Amino acid sequence: MIPLALLVSLWAVTFALAKLHLAKPGTPKATGSVVLGDQYRGETIFSQTCAGCHGAGGKGGGIGPRLIGLPLTIAQVKAQIDDGGGSMPPKLVTGPKEADVLAYVATLIAPAK
Secondary structure, X not given: OHHHHHHHHHHHHHHHHHHHOOOOOOOOOOXXXXXXXXXXXXXXXXXXXXXXXXXHHHXXXXXXXXXXXXXXXXXXXXHHHHHOEOXXXXXXXXXXXXXXXXXXXXXXXXXXX
């Protein structure tokens, strides 16, 4: 009887944790203005730094979400890059490289509603 109770308890905890989505990144909070750089340099930097998780051209890949058509503002994208979240570490690109990546990502995402 104890193994059955233990199994049911373990299942209940696992189910509850899955419903909570503790590792789910959520929508980043956007603050301040965003400066965009050069989208062509940004595409190169994206392919070297971001495509490993977000896929080539932002089409989606293993860990990171698909960026094409994602309804975010560019300020939210900047906040995600700056702060990280989920499995994304913060500040993978900074300064002029970040501005270039933001310019490229702006060509991928859909306008937020």
